[in-house]
Amino acid sequence: MKEPEKNAMVCNIVDWLRGVEERAALFYAEAAAAFAEDLEFSAFLSRLAKEEDDHFKLLNQAATQITQGAIADSCFWVDENLQQNAEAPFVRGRSLLKDNQLSKAALIGIIAEAEFSEWNDIFLYAIGTLRKCGREYQEAAAELDRHRLELEQFILSSPGGEALLAKTGRMHPVWTKCILIVEDEPAVANLIKALVSSHAEVVLAKDGAEGIARIRERYFDVIVSDVEMPKINGIDMYQQALTIDANLNKHFVFFTGTRKPQHHRFFQSENVIMLPKPTSLDRLRKAIKEVAESARPGTLN
Template structure:
């Protein structure tokens, strides 16, 4: 897939302008961000999306490429999110359609808390919820989830049992669990450490939750 002549010329002009400003020591931070955004996403249009969607639908080996494209876009977004002075560039990138969306599962018997965590994570992927480990086990049986955020103390099936049964059936899921719990005793910590599992305590700052899940979906 190649850039059309008009887009290629526009990108070349951006590079030339940027080079001249660097040589003149006059390139501002805002101009640099504008340059990066304009060149990085110059071809992110309907035709680009059509080609990517066709390839990932017909050739499964192309799916990792689509994932990487979307992850790169998200990296740039996260960089700009921490810099309010560049908000207009962030809006430009956020307006672009996705080429891939990871799925995230939140398992908690507190519906209000599960909804809150889901809202916090909606920028990182498509979030689904389950009320206990049994429901969670049924969910992961039908879909691929890049990250599973689960409470520990739940009725019917708790988070630890959910984890054990999940990895028994799907061994590759062992590195996708993030435990989110208010009760962290020595025995529980020992289990997390033994299995190299990550956990957060309730309550945790929003940024900590997003950062932890982002490590799974990146």
């Protein structure tokens, strides 16, 4: 996929999210009508439809603010593969609904698959980048947490619900890897965490000083780090980390917007993975997986 122009990356995320939220609201509304005889379930679906419609309206407002320059450049864009995976449950659900073949159990499975996918993690990232533009965006992030909790409780109360949540990787994960994310921008750190937290334990550090403190405390399979941060930058942290464990050079993924020639010469001389900001989510995830799998036996899906 061709990298979008930098000033189009936020539009790429918000425009895609608008489409998904609109599709989700329509699907839930249609499902509520189809299951109208099941009053409790239909009411639950109607609430979902309203919440997704509220998200859609908020993103319309965000799109306007983007054109006014109220949002910073994004560190990511949404790959076509990720878009298709996130949208697939709604496409499948609407097809089954149209053919009158959508059972309640199948619908609950579709809800679990869709709502606990990376779609909502990306929504939170987008809202996080807009948090300075108004308290409505902060409220939306808090509302999404409540939305997810209600979904989890509803799914758990359904037959086979625990197995459904376990399948999404959002419940009772088996921690086979441990990943440190050193990043001073919370929205970026939280989205990277969301990409891998279903399959690994994740620790966050807000700068290089905190990062090196965490490295002294424990072993990490992967260390994802920015470069230009307060207190200690990512390169100084890397050099200090090697005095703790000389093999940690194989565990680093630098994810940075630095353009300084000396930094890029350093990456080349050390032969470490460096991904520029912005990059695609899929490319970042693959780089983390590659380092995790080479660090020691095991898999990171």
